[in-house]
Amino acid sequence: MPVLPPPDPGLIARRAAIAADLRRLVPGVSVLEAASERLAYECDALTAHRSPPLLVVLPRTTAEVAAILRYCHDHAVPVVPRGAGTSLSGGATPMADAVLLGMARFNRILEIDRENRCATVEPGVTNLAISQAVAGLGLFYAPDPSSQIACTIGGNVAENSGGVHCLKYGLTTNNVIGVEFVTIEGEIIDIGGKAYGAPGYDVLGALVGSEGLLGIVTRVTVRLLPLPPVARALLIGFATVEQAAATVGAIIAAGIIPAGMEMMDRPAILAAEAFVHAGYPRDVDALLIVELDGCPVEVDDLVARVAALAGENNATICRASRSDAERALFWAGRKAAFPAVGRLAPDYLCMDGTIPRRRLPEMLGRITEMEARFGLKVANVFHAGDGNLHPLIMFDANLPDQTEQAEAFGAEILRLCVAMGGALSGEHGIGLEKRDLMPEMFSERDLEQQMRLKCAFDAGALLNPGKVFPTPCRCAELGKMHVHRGDLRFADLPRF
């Protein structure tokens, strides 16, 4: 299990003094100091890791965030940002010697700009609240993580979150067009906004998915899209995973990009069906949900084409939704897959990795083989359209070694993702959970370059330390120049 850097006893001893300083510096800000209050923030959704933070600070304004960060910078106090705490990778796992900066009170929608098709909100606004606020205008915010009732847009920005509709509409990074953020030095920087693009390097692009390591996001402008007039879903069952995967490939090869294309394996289907009674067939090995949206003529045409492709690939059942209620029912099982699996075992680990789409059957075969080896059961749900896997590894933390076994199992799956040409995380981030696996995907040089970018934002490595990188970020060392001139001179370099 990855461990956080050892806490600094000196900082813990100064808890009361730091709290008093912050209250004085930022009058009116909530500073939670009592052990009972801090306990409520001891973990995010990676619940295996718990440690109450040094203090919890809950600012409401950008100026307050700037003052808090400036203080933390000047006094070398680490800071862990937190939105709603739904991170599954431990991105918001607190540290005993760090201030937990809770952004939940930044909960106002600041502007809805229909003409420019965007909304500007504070980072603590929940993902779903944005779409709800603009639905009346016929618009929506596309990325829709399953946690959307709870998770915040600030957390989405930090994790580059996805959802079932990202296949057609893109991830958070493709739908966020501006942010205001505060550097650890307390500087307030505005990038992007209503205009396309922004001056300078794509700092916005670098901030999205940076897991709270580069700056604190205090305002977010998102792109809004017109709601499609119609959406229909197909529920397609197959006797084998190979047939389901072949259908996914055939749909893409036919030039169709569905709004969403999800796959579940048999254990996931059975768990979901038992939980929400969505009417899923119990006698199939793989289920696909394919959603098509757009204008009615197009959707009807695509539904027919997808159904035909499913037939060619020997689907045993294929139903197309005829109403929004039926479509919602098709999705209900998929959307409740995590809690449904949660009922089957005392604990489960939700993994998140990406592989090239076509390797899904091979991956599933390997996971089955690993289940036997680790003695643990897995249910699989996939964002099949983009090769993003979510194996749910079931275990019992009260049994000796099971937590370690489950983690080792997860790590093996992720290594395999990388070996297959994929990535360690498709949407949940590296956080604490997968930090030590980063060298599987990147060389030491690659990681050094990433850490040097971190140093450009946070030279003291105070923002969310212990996350994402397996080794601490030592900026002074990383900044030194080593010239291997002798090794690199190439006599044969053509000169003109």
Place this chain on the structure above:
Amino acid sequence: MEVLAAVTTEQVQAAIADALAARTPLEILAGGSKTGLGRPGAAARRLDVSGLTGILDYDPDELTLTARPGTRLSEIAPMLAARRQMLAFEPPALHRLYGTDGEPTLGGVLAAGLAGPRRIRAGGARDHLLGFSAVNGRAEAWRGGGRVVKNVSGYDMPKLQCGAFGTLSVLTELCLRLVPAPETSLTLLVAADTQAAAGGIMARALNLPQEVSAAACLPDAIAARAGLPRFAPHLVVLRLEGSGASVVDRAAALDREFPVVGELADEGSVLLWQAVGAVAPLLPDPDAIIWRLCPPPARAAEILVALGPLAEHAYLDWGGGLIWLALPDAPPDGAAATLRAALGPDGHATLIRGPAMLRATIPVFPPMSPPLAALNARIRAAFDPALLLNRGRLAREP
């Protein structure tokens, strides 16, 4: 000028190591189609990477393409088209704008962060680079990103490389995402009496669920140059793409909303948008300076009206989010101050074409607030501490 030509990653490394040891900046050049974009450099050495060419892997099933950066778009596009796929961001061909015969390369369009009319639907170049290999200013070969669309493993390095003009690393290999090419393309011509009305039509069209994939507005004189009839003072052009039946259906929906006066199908539609992306309607005067202004889309009309005669040779793309503006007789600063003032803090302006003297004296790229400029300088140094790569191209550097 001393020219080093590299055809392998090792040679790029060697050239940079050499430059590092000598503390001599390097101008990085690929196709050479966009040397006129940016501040003129004063490098004594040039690293020519146009020989880093070749398609390494085209995987139609996974919708990915891996190629070396010097590969010409003219080689890539037909190969993708044969499998009914394409680069969604519609990279524009700007070589005619610069009057060069160098052909646009994959690395060039990404390094310049250029995107064509489909930007409003499909995103920019930044949204399509999945991963890359590169050599940084320390002569180290490194990799960022990956080969899959969903990837939150460390910082999104591909985003930073796009639009960095080679100042953060020399790209040596690129992996891009592809999309299926639409079966048909249809452009509707909508008449508008005033700039404001035209702006309103574009905003309304883009708020409708008809998935308009490009929206531009051409004043009649410019429309005529693009080969379109002169129907009204302003011609709004709206593009629909997709399957035949779907396009017909959506076109009918738009027809009910707007005064549609004509349409261009297939080839005609494709050619029009190539011209719009390539700024072709503003090119007849080879000496005019050319600006790219990016306002909030809904403010474009108001800005054009405020600019008055300065905006005589101008048209809108990206639903108003992009103003292409040519100035045949510009004031000494190329009108930079006036244009930037008109845009205000919500927009930004880049001098796309202008004489070297002008590019050396005014900020070619949009000025940044002091903290953002300082952050940009730190990012630059994180990749290229000796400021070797294209020194001075983006901003004045020591």
